[in-house]
Amino acid sequence: NAGVTQTPKFRILKIGQSMTLQCTQDMNHNYMYWYRQDPGMGLKLIYYSVGAGITDKGEVPNGYNVSRSTTEDFPLRLELAAPSQTSVYFCASSYRGLSSFFDEQFFGPGTRLTVL
Amino acid sequence: TQLLEQSPQFLSIQEGENLTVYCNSSSVFSSLQWYRQEPGEGPVLLVTVVTGGEVKKLKRLTFQFGDARKDSSLHITAAQPGDTGLYLCAGAYSGAGSYQLTFGKGTKLSVIP
Numbered sequence: 001n002a003g004v005t006q007t008p009k010f011r012i013l014k015i016g017q018s019m020t021l022q023c024t025q026d027m028n029h030n031y032m033y034w035y036r037q038d039p040g041m042g043l044k045l046i047y048y049s050v051g052a053g054i055t056d057k058g059e060v061p062n063g064y065n066v067s068r069s070t071t072e073d074f075p076l077r078l079e080l081a082a083p084s085q086t087s088v089y090f091c092a093s094s095y096r097g098l099s100s101f102f103d104e105q106f107f108g109p110g111t112r113l114t115v116l
Numbered sequence: 117t118q119l120l121e122q123s124p125q126f127l128s129i130q131e132g133e134n135l136t137v138y139c140n141s142s143s144v145f146s147s148l149q150w151y152r153q154e155p156g157e158g159p160v161l162l163v164t165v166v167t168g169g170e171v172k173k174l175k176r177l178t179f180q181f182g183d184a185r186k187d188s189s190l191h192i193t194a195a196q197p198g199d200t201g202l203y204l205c206a207g208a209y210s211g212a213g214s215y216q217l218t219f220g221k222g223t224k225l226s227v228i229p
Binding site: 004040041042043044045090092098100101102103104105107108109110 | 125146147149156157158159160161164166204206208210214215216217219220221222
């Protein structure tokens with residue numbers, strides 16, 4: 001199993017450009033998450049999904065959109081990129097998700113995004 | 117929003133030394149997880165503690181959950197260079213009928229050979 005894969009690994013955007021960060025998992029997990037990690041700030045939840053066709057906002061959703069058409073894929077869309085979106089983005093998946101207080105999240109390797 | 121404070125933020129020690137990092141909150145958590153993250157990679161789960169006062173050991177790493185389930189500690193014995201990384205604690209709390217996970221800012225550990 002590849003686990004959680006993310007593409008691209010690095011990207012530089014100009015202010016106002018748009019892009020999609022790709023995330024795929026092959027563990028048949030229903031729950032998927034997008035986080036951003038800023039230096040010294042820990043992980044902040046952007047969006048999450050409890051299954052195909054169902055998504056919801058996390059702590060910092062502004063400026064982002066998501067979709068979940070299949071169990072495997074959970075792309076994150078940035079519209080009108082801003083310097084404040086410079087960060088490392090992690091996708092994660094889990095089996096039990098929000099119904100469990102001890103579920104393990106499996107993380108991808110991250111996408112390092114710079115907006116200039 | 118539930119807050120988790122981790123300390124210290126940075127720690128640099130010599131190989132063979134012992135260390136403890138802390139994760140504190142004013143809120144009660146249903147469980148607490150510790151992750152380790154290496155440069156250029158995503159976090160990887162080390163342990164989950166669920167019961168107040170629980171102690172778990174993972175080789176040279178000892179994890180403890182506070183009696184009131186508001187705090188946790190990670191103790192490393194005889195640190196090795198392979199222990200270098202960012203250690204994150206994450207607490208699960210109940211909200212609106214489901215469980216949410218909140219992460220601390222992390223402790224960046226460097227073990228010098």
